[in-house]
Amino acid sequence: MKPNLGNLRKIGLREAWKNEASDFTPWLAEQENLNSLADTLGLGELELVQREYPIGDFSLDILCTDDQGEVIIENQLEKTDHTHLGQIITYASGVGAKKIIWIAESFRREHVAALEFLNQNTTEDLNFFAVEIELWQIGDSPMAPSFNVVVKPNGWAKAGREQARAVSSATPLKLLQLKFWTDLVAYIEQHKVNLGTTEPKPQHWFNNRLGKSGFVLSFTANSRASRLGVELYIDPADSKEKFRALESRKTEIEGALGYELDWQLLPDSHACRIALFKPDFELEDELQWPSYFEWLTTNGIKFQDVFKPIIRTI
Secondary structure, eight states: OOOOOOOEEEEOGGGTOSOIIIIIHHHHTSHHHHHHHHHHHTOOOOEEEEEEEEETTEEEEEEEEETTEEEEEEEOSSBOOHHHHHHHHHHHHHHTOSEEEEEESBOOHHHHHHHHHHHHSSOTTOEEEEEEEEEEEETTSOOEEEEEEEEOOOHHHHHHHHHHHHHHTOOHHHHHHHHHHHHHHHHHHHTTOOOEEOOOOSSSEEEEEOSSTTEEEEEEEETTTTEEEEEEEEOSTTHHHHHHHHHTTHHHHHHHHTSOOEEEOOTTSSOEEEEEEEESOOTTOGGGHHHHHHHHHHHHHHHHHHHHHHHTTO
16 A cells, blocks of 8 residues: 655745744743753753843843853854854853854854864863754644754863863872762762763862752862762852752751751852761772762762752742
8 A cells, every 4th residue: 555645845934933033032942942952952951041131232042051051042044144153152251151052044164164163172161052943844734843953062072172181280189089080970870870970070079960050969079178078069140049048948958868968158159058078088098989989979869859859949
């Protein structure tokens, strides 16, 4: 029996969105479509902050956050131009964005080359994405949008360059810290621990993603104080208010965790922390590392399970 097949037809973007600012931007800012864009780019959850976000005399199409900070999205319903290239750089500096997403109907090769140059010559934390959007239809079916990635950062290469620079000038203590966190990541992968790890670096802390901008689940290995730590590090613009909102639920939080915490408002700092510490830590004693990793991951999961649903509500 001959199958009943339709013809796939590409539709002009203006057939769905007549106006970029009043039609396309509101559509893209809907959570379902931000989720689709994030999935295409391999990012965590994108959370809308504001459409038409003011930056000086200009207006950014969409400002979002993810678990690492601000994300800007600038869009066009036509081929890319130099004006928008300048805009994304201006907007990124205006909000301190870590991820810059430029969406257009098509990208000129000069703009592709420019974004690739920026990805290759900026730090690991700054990432540029180019995304083409298409509309497709079969017969009289609803039009279906499709995101196609044109440029994305080579995270492995950038991380490798950054780590190579750090290691080349590292002290023996820094190198041991790097080995400690690298082995911790291997432990997490081996035991399938559900933590959002980041790239190990030669420093006394190691951050895990929580999925909410301004909040980090941080592990610390403090050789000077001889202690391990698991902490919720709070660093949004209104960190003190967020801290007090959590502190108002102190009894509930400590009851769920099963132990008391060290609540640090840090009045002389922009950030705050809520921490659990383990004394008698010796970084040089590598035979003890597996027990340290078990303590960090066990309590890290507890912190994640208790704090994550609460911080989403404050």
